[in-house]
Amino acid sequence: MRTADKASLHYRACNLCEAICGIEITVQADQRLDIRGDKDDPFSRGYICPKAAALGDLHYDKDRLKHPVRRTTNGWQRIGWDEAFDEVAQNLKRIHAKYGRNSIATYLGNPTVHNYGSLLFAPGFIRSLHTRNRFSATSVDQLAHHLSAYLMFGHQLLLPVPDLDRTTFLLILGANPAVSNGSMMTAPGVGQRLKEIRQRGGKVILIDPRFTETARLADQQVFIKPGTDVLLLLALLHVVFDEGLSRLGPLAAFTKGLENIAQLVAEFPPERVASITGINSDQIRLLAREFAAAESAVCYGRIGVSTQEFGAVCQWLINVLNTVTGNLDSPGGAMFTLPAFDPLSAPEGLAPSGSFARWHSRVRKLPEFSGELPVVTLAEEILTEGPGQIKAFVTSAGNPVLSTPNGRQLDRALAGLEFMVAIDFYINESTKHAHIILPPTSSLEREHYDVAFHLLAVRNTAKFSPALFQPDEESRHDWEILVELQTRMEREGLFGNLFGRVKREFIKRFFGPERILDLGLRFGPYGARLNPFSRSLTLRKLKQAPHGIDLGPLRSCLPGRLRTADKRIELAPEVLVEDVKRVKAKLLDNPPLNRNGYLLLIGRRRLRSNNSWMHNSQRLVKGKPQCTILMHPLDAAQRHLSRGQTVLVRSRVGTVTVPVEITEEMMPGVVSIPHGWGHDRLGIQLEVAQQHAGESINDVTDDLTIDALCGTAAFNGTWVAVDATN
Numbered sequence: 001m002r003t004a005d006k007a008s009l010h011y012r013a014c015n016l017c018e019a020i021c022g023i024e025i026t027v028q029a030d031q032r033l034d035i036r037g038d039k040d041d042p043f044s045r046g047y048i049c050p051k052a053a054a055l056g057d058l059h060y061d062k063d064r065l066k067h068p069v070r071r072t073t074n075g076w077q078r079i080g081w082d083e084a085f086d087e088v089a090q091n092l093k094r095i096h097a098k099y100g101r102n103s104i105a106t107y108l109g110n111p112t113v114h115n116y117g118s119l120l121f122a123p124g125f126i127r128s129l130h131t132r133n134r135f136s137a138t139s140v141d142q143l144a145h146h147l148s149a150y151l152m153f154g155h156q157l158l159l160p161v162p163d164l165d166r167t168t169f170l171l172i173l174g175a176n177p178a179v180s181n182g183s184m185m186t187a188p189g190v191g192q193r194l195k196e197i198r199q200r201g202g203k204v205i206l207i208d209p210r211f212t213e214t215a216r217l218a219d220q221q222v223f224i225k226p227g228t229d230v231l232l233l234l235a236l237l238h239v240v241f242d243e244g245l246s247r248l249g250p251l252a253a254f255t256k257g258l259e260n261i262a263q264l265v266a267e268f269p270p271e272r273v274a275s276i277t278g279i280n281s282d283q284i285r286l287l288a289r290e291f292a293a294a295e296s297a298v299c300y301g302r303i304g305v306s307t308q309e310f311g312a313v314c315q316w317l318i319n320v321l322n323t324v325t326g327n328l329d330s331p332g333g334a335m336f337t338l339p340a341f342d343p344l345s346a347p348e349g350l351a352p353s354g355s356f357a358r359w360h361s362r363v364r365k366l367p368e369f370s371g372e373l374p375v376v377t378l379a380e381e382i383l384t385e386g387p388g389q390i391k392a393f394v395t396s397a398g399n400p401v402l403s404t405p406n407g408r409q410l411d412r413a414l415a416g417l418e419f420m421v422a423i424d425f426y427i428n429e430s431t432k433h434a435h436i437i438l439p440p441t442s443s444l445e446r447e448h449y450d451v452a453f454h455l456l457a458v459r460n461t462a463k464f465s466p467a468l469f470q471p472d473e474e475s476r477h478d479w480e481i482l483v484e485l486q487t488r489m490e491r492e493g494l495f496g497n498l499f500g501r502v503k504r505e506f507i508k509r510f511f512g513p514e515r516i517l518d519l520g521l522r523f524g525p526y527g528a529r530l531n532p533f534s535r536s537l538t539l540r541k542l543k544q545a546p547h548g549i550d551l552g553p554l555r556s557c558l559p560g561r562l563r564t565a566d567k568r569i570e571l572a573p574e575v576l577v578e579d580v581k582r583v584k585a586k587l588l589d590n591p592p593l594n595r596n597g598y599l600l601l602i603g604r605r606r607l608r609s610n611n612s613w614m615h616n617s618q619r620l621v622k623g624k625p626q627c628t629i630l631m632h633p634l635d636a637a638q639r640h641l642s643r644g645q646t647v648l649v650r651s652r653v654g655t656v657t658v659p660v661e662i663t664e665e666m667m668p669g670v671v672s673i674p675h676g677w678g679h680d681r682l683g684i685q686l687e688v689a690q691q692h693a694g695e696s697i698n699d700v701t702d703d704l705t706i707d708a709l710c711g712t713a714a715f716n717g718t719w720v721a722v723d724a725t726n
């Protein structure tokens with residue numbers, strides 16, 4: 001690989017999480033990288049977290065694959081790109097011909113959205129397979145947000161973002177931005193932004209079953225029984241209507257369904273939900289009044305509420321609460337970004353507005369959303385025989401064995417596939433089952449523009465990151481791999497192959513990600529279009545601003561930006577209103593009482609970890625083990641447990657063994673284990689991670705415990721028995 005010859009300075013954005021912090025990288029003459037926060041980045045203002053330094057560790061990691069490999073009985077064998085592509089295309093075509101189009105499944109993991117080449121080119125490849133068995137990390141993550149945006153605002157990407165820098169009241173449910181650095185809310189240095197809310201006289205209140213790192217920055221933290229947020233939200237809305245506090249303001253002219261909401265929440269007075277949620281009814285009333293009375297307020301909920309049994313209803317009610325208190329599309333409330341590269345300005349075919357339940361999965365009949373099925377059903381679709389059974393699997397940038405519920409079952413399922421190919425640079429717990437692995441370039445070897453996270457940012461900004469290192473001739477970017485596979489899958493026969501080759505070359509030369517980005521910027525909201533004299537935005541102008549460009553605070557944009565057919569906000573979409581019946585039946589009429597001796601398991605994130613895949617960086621995993629179970633002293637005393645002791649955690653689907661940390665941070669009756677660990681499985685090649693293996697929480701989370709409306713995994717609130725190991 002060619003690299004810089006002497007010390008040199010580079011600016012780019014860190015693409016590891018959603019915060020897109022500006023970084024300054026000094027490449028030393030000996031190739032060592034010094035990575036610091038870029039103080040001149042107008043958005044991140046110099047902030048970085050400890051993970052940024054690991055960008056270098058990833059790049060230089062000796063376990064990172066740099067050429068395609070084939071799994072053989074004697075281990076992994078290096079092969080050439082052409083041979084690898086041929087073998088993949090032949091196998092996929094063979095299986096397609098033998099078992100039908102749905103016999104091939106795909107899974108896109110989280111880093112796909114942090115990689116604009118993958119994001120822009122994966123859809124084309126997936127379309128070329130003509131399968132309905134498409135999966136992604138969305139259904140273990142933010143599906144609920146997309147569903148409610150689609151049903152309420154008419155487009156799955158019309159996602160309201162807290163106007164963090166101007167709000168005077170922030171109500172957070174089930175998010176820990178002080179550690180996660182914000183999600184569905186791109187806000188680099190979020191801790192400082194939270195402090196600033198309080199410094200300007202505002203208030204931050206957190207609802208969480210754990211007293212988290214974010215709780216330390218808040219005015220108040222309230223424990224809630226996992227999985228019951230939906231009742232809290234219904235009760236807050238009840239108070240808003242009951243006490244005449246609702247005000248739509250300018251939204252009244254284009255909002256439907258206010259009456260339906262008023263009726264719906266009438267049945268949920270705080271007194272009725274208090275004992276189930278664990279939150280006192282006076283406290284709920286006070287919270288509703290304060291929220292409604294605040295000069296500006298925004299309710300924001302994330303993984304803790306998105307991945308529970310009523311996740312979709314929760315995300316919808318959060319939008320409703322913001323709307324009926326006059327805080328939607330209003331400064332300091334929940335606003336919409338207007339990004340420079342705007343998927344909403346693109347034709348429907350390129351950025352679909354969404355779809356719901358057009359078809360259902362074969363075995364469990366779970367609904368599609370925007371062409372994808374919920375990943376909780378992937379293993380059973382592989383294991384259940386019959387027409388339409390999955391026989392081949394393509395993964396890109398994912399590790400579903402560690403990141404989806406009942407991971408052991410998926411592990412077994414993947415082992416029995418006829419063919420699997422992975423686009424990934426690590427041999428991890430999932431990719432180890434692949435027959436062929438196609439490794440892309442490292443993130444420092446490619447240019448980057450955050451297509452996804454500029455759309456979710458708390459300010460309108462734009463930043464282009466040039467490649468730091470020149471990749472060598474032998475490597476391929478994700479998008480090049482995807483284009484190659486797509487064109488090989490599309491064409492058959494001599495002429496077909498020839499045509500495919502021509503198309504491939506054409507795309508690579510003239511329509512790569514940079515060209516698409518330039519066109520998107522030109523025809524986007526700040527764009528110069530094709531006017532050569534315009535001073536407006538083009539890729540060239542963006543490249544001249546290495547620290548990024550600030551395009552100003554969020555601006556009101558409704559009803560103009562709505563994509564519903566009648567250009568109105570649908571406050572009460574039928575499927576969501578209907579799902580409240582399930583809330584009543586499940587939570588109100590049969591409240592989840594304490595099951596004798598069982599505890600409710602929830603997840604957590606750690607600052608020096610990133611889902612399942614950064615545990616091979618020594619600097620991030622060193623020190624005390626991160627994969628522990630947190631438990632309240634009362635629960636520990638009942639089980640005669642002492643600090644550091646190893647415990648066995650059991651659920652319907654499996655067990656894990658982890659050390660216990662006893663802490664009053666936890667709500668009594670609730671325990672927490674972080675996800676993404678469990679690197680002790682045979683056959684992976686992650687030397688450092690294996691020495692810090694931990695265990696996978698998803699060996700105990702249940703693939704049958706889901707949000708029945710949309711099929712998202714309900715990770716939070718798994719009943720488990722916890723006992724000392726003997």
Ligand SMILES: Nc1nc2c(c(=O)[nH]1)N[C@H]1C(S)=C(S)[C@@H](COP(=O)(O)OP(=O)(O)OC[C@H]3O[C@@H](n4cnc5c(=O)[nH]c(N)nc54)[C@H](O)[C@@H]3O)O[C@H]1N2
Nearest residue numbers: 174175176180183226227302303304605607609610611716
């Ligand atoms: N350092 C680090 N940063 C990350 C990641 C990482 O792995 N490490 N992952 C990235 C990804 S992919 C994502 S999606 C984001 C997620 O970003 P966040 O949503 O902020 O993630 P978490 O830190 O898991 O916070 C979830 C919170 O929900 C709480 N919770 C659990 N169950 C319930 C419940 O039933 N009700 C309520 N009210 N709260 C509950 C948990 O205690 C926890 O504090 O983070 C991103 N950033």
Ligand SMILES: Nc1nc2c(c(=O)[nH]1)N[C@H]1C(S)=C(S)[C@@H](COP(=O)(O)OP(=O)(O)OC[C@H]3O[C@@H](n4cnc5c(=O)[nH]c(N)nc54)[C@H](O)[C@@H]3O)O[C@H]1N2
Nearest residue numbers: 109110111137141397398399400403423603611612613675
């Ligand atoms: N119990 C529980 N489970 C959870 C969660 C939880 O809170 N609790 N959170 C869920 C959430 S929010 C998420 S997003 C998922 C994440 O789950 P996944 O997306 O399935 O897994 P990751 O751990 O992000 O795995 C990323 C893989 O992508 C590879 N990779 C990294 N960069 C690139 C790249 O540029 N190109 C390619 N081709 N590959 C790359 C890495 O090597 C790694 O193998 O986990 C989910 N699982």
Ligand code: SF4
Nearest residue numbers: 014017020021049052
């Ligand atoms: S907060 Fe996220 S984007 Fe910022 S440095 Fe850390 S990992 Fe990178």
Ligand SMILES: [Mo]
Nearest residue numbers: 110137141142
């Ligand atoms: Mo995520």
